[in-house]
Amino acid sequence: MVTVQTKPEAPSKTFIACSRCKTRKRRCDGNTPKCSNCAVQKDNGNLDLPNATDFTARPEDEEQPQSVSLGAFAVNIGDSESSSSLNFPPSKERLPIFPDFLLPGTFDRNLAAFKAQLKEATAQRTFYPLIPLHISRRLIDNSFADVMVEHPFISLACFMTLLEAQYATSTVGPAEDASRWALVNAVLALAIRFKTAVGSESDISPVTESFYQNSVMVVRQLILQDPNLVSVQALLAMAVFSRGLPDPQAFILLTTNASRHLEILSRCRFVGNFTSPVIYDGDQFEQVYEVSNRLSEEASLIMQRQMYEPTSTGIL
Numbered sequence: 586m587v588t589v590q591t592k593p594e595a596p597s598k599t600f601i602a603c604s605r606c607k608t609r610k611r612r613c614d615g616n617t618p619k620c621s622n623c624a625v626q627k628d629n630g631n632l633d634l635p636n637a638t639d640f641t642a643r644p645e646d647e648e649q650p651q652s653v654s655l656g657a658f659a660v661n662i663g664d665s666e667s668s669s670s671l672n673f674p675p676s677k678e679r680l681p682i683f684p685d686f687l688l689p690g691t692f693d694r695n696l697a698a699f700k701a702q703l704k705e706a707t708a709q710r711t712f713y714p715l716i717p718l719h720i721s722r723r724l725i726d727n728s729f730a731d732v733m734v735e736h737p738f739i740s741l742a743c744f745m746t747l748l749e750a751q752y753a754t755s756t757v758g759p760a761e762d763a764s765r766w767a768l769v770n771a772v773l774a775l776a777i778r779f780k781t782a783v784g785s786e787s788d789i790s791p792v793t794e795s796f797y798q799n800s801v802m803v804v805r806q807l808i809l810q811d812p813n814l815v816s817v818q819a820l821l822a823m824a825v826f827s828r829g830l831p832d833p834q835a836f837i838l839l840t841t842n843a844s845r846h847l848e849i850l851s852r853c854r855f856v857g858n859f860t861s862p863v864i865y866d867g868d869q870f871e872q873v874y875e876v877s878n879r880l881s882e883e884a885s886l887i888m889q890r891q892m893y894e895p896t897s898t899g900i901l
Contacts (some may be wrong), residue, residue: 702714713796736879749817767823770797775822775825775826778829817846821839842882850870
């Protein structure tokens with residue numbers, strides 16, 4: 586008998602599937618061509634043993650874990666020389682979704698401290714202090730568009746300029762600019778009232794009223810001084826706020842004086858005699874004029890209704 590010695594078969598190569606094949610629960614073998622994804626990735630399908638993980642075959646009926654390619658979600662982190670796929674602004678530049686001053690406990694302490702300052706100012710009969718600037722900025726950023734949606738008597742850019750100037754000058758008084766002081770306080774009062782949650786009016790109302798009273802304390806000066814665009818805007822802001830008060834007399838008084846000041850400014854604008862450089866903003870002037878007309882019409886309707894109703898006593 587002749588014994589035929591067969592040549593031992595060479596061990597088959599071990600192949601690794603591309604990410605797409607593994608996702609479809611398939612494995613590459615040496616008999617089938619590479620899939621298109623392997624060809625694109627220039628992967629020859631050979632398993633790199635030093636870097637290989639365990640690819641022990643499992644029964645076909647057993648569920649195999651799916652792997653997802655991270656190529657589509659790659660973000661270079663820690664490599665200063667390579668460009669990142671996603672660029673995030675530095676944490677210091679990002680506006681926090683929930684600021685620190687609104688955190689539970691912190692807000693209550695700040696509110697109690699500010700109310701104590703309001704009581705002290707009331708006892709001394711002085712102007713009420715403004716809230717910290719970073720809170721005012723956040724408040725205006727989140728509410729200005731809603732406050733001005735019905736009566737847009739000033740733009741955000743113009744108001745922020747006045748707000749920053751007021752804080753830079755004084756946070757406890759007009760500092761020789763009653764128009765700016767009244768406008769800043771009236772708009773802040775509108776913003777706080779808009780952002781006050783239902784059920785917390787009694788807690789927040791002292792703060793809202795303090796800003797409105799800051800404007801009221803200079804209203805006589807606004808009415809008697811030479812008119813300028815900021816003084817008209819301040820009167821309109823106070824008028825819009827007073828629409829939410831039970832007594833309509835304040836709204837009528839403020840709207841009427843705003844209209845009178847605007848007529849004087851219109852004549853100055855026609856002859857080119859301006860008392861304030863702000864008046865050169867023609868678009869803003871026309872916007873203020875439209876708002877004043879609408880509020881004047883509303884005040885006229887209120888006065889017509891009052892002809893058939895008992896008169897009230899309060900004004901501001």
